[in-house]
Amino acid sequence: MRMRQYDPMFPSTALVTGGASGIGAAIVDLLRSEGTEVQALDLADGFDVSDTQAWETVGPVEFACLNAGVTTGEQDVSRLSDDAYRRILGANLDGVVFGVRRLAEVMEPGSAIVATASLAGLVPSPADPIYTLTKHAVIGFVRSVAPQLEERGIRINAVAPGFVDTPLIDATPFTAAGFPLLQAQTVAQAVLAAARGSDTGQVWVVQPGREPLAFRFPNVPDPRDASGASVGAPPS
Numbered sequence: 001m002r003m004r005q006y007d008p009m010f011p012s013t014a015l016v017t018g019g020a021s022g023i024g025a026a027i028v029d030l031l032r033s034e035g036t037e038v039q040a041l042d043l044a045d046g047f048d049v050s051d052t053q054a055w056e057t058v059g060p061v062e063f064a065c066l067n068a069g070v071t072t073g074e075q076d077v078s079r080l081s082d083d084a085y086r087r088i089l090g091a092n093l094d095g096v097v098f099g100v101r102r103l104a105e106v107m108e109p110g111s112a113i114v115a116t117a118s119l120a121g122l123v124p125s126p127a128d129p130i131y132t133l134t135k136h137a138v139i140g141f142v143r144s145v146a147p148q149l150e151e152r153g154i155r156i157n158a159v160a161p162g163f164v165d166t167p168l169i170d171a172t173p174f175t176a177a178g179f180p181l182l183q184a185q186t187v188a189q190a191v192l193a194a195a196r197g198s199d200t201g202q203v204w205v206v207q208p209g210r211e212p213l214a215f216r217f218p219n220v221p222d223p224r225d226a227s228g229a230s231v232g233a234p235p236s
Contacts, residue, residue: 010196011062015039017049017095018068022166023116026184027065027191049095055102063195066099067116071131085130092134100145100156109153112195115142117158117203122215139203146201155200160215161187162207180208
């Protein structure tokens with residue numbers, strides 16, 4: 001399944017959260033190289049994506065990439081601090097939910113949103129269970145909110161890159177093992193392709209050396225008994 005493309009001049013205006021470094025900076029650079037007017041919203045510049053008041057200052061754009069994210073850097077959940085937990089929820093979840101809530105109010109039909117998730121949102125990642133939790137949540141939210149945004153003429157998708165060579169990770173173990181890392185520019189190109197595609201509610205997996213691929217979620221079995229007859233909804 002390949003992304004069907006919209007007008008290559010789209011978007012003319014955009015915002016990118018976490019736009020000061022890593023994947024966000026690469027997205028900003030790519031958009032600006034194509035003539036897009038871009039707002040880079042980043043904590044380094046005073047924009048806190050977990051602050052609802054900050055989102056009230058955001059106006060309409062044709063495209064928004066909700067990209068801001070952090071890790072806890074903690075594998076052992078028994079050692080997870082309250083501050084680290086609240087910080088990652090604020091950046092990785094509040095930043096997406098509050099962003100979508102505001103954009104649903106101000107965006108015009110034909111606009112698009114892309115949320116940066118992760119391969120850790122589709123598979124277990126024991127190295128940082130809380131980061132994995134947040135990315136699973138982002139993917140579930142994007143897929144669930146897509147139908148109501150579509151009624152407003154707004155498309156929303158997510159990209160789920162594998163390991164990316166950014167300041168969030170230590171690249172040394174990967175390079176030592178000969179494990180290829182994605183470059184931020186590759187993810188940026190996938191984000192823009194998702195923004196220009198006509199699909200909504202999709203999760204695009206991005207891996208080194210491959211075209212972005214729409215993840216095919218397995219079907220959940222119907223609530224039926226062994227004979228195939230419906231057994232109805234489970235008890236509450």
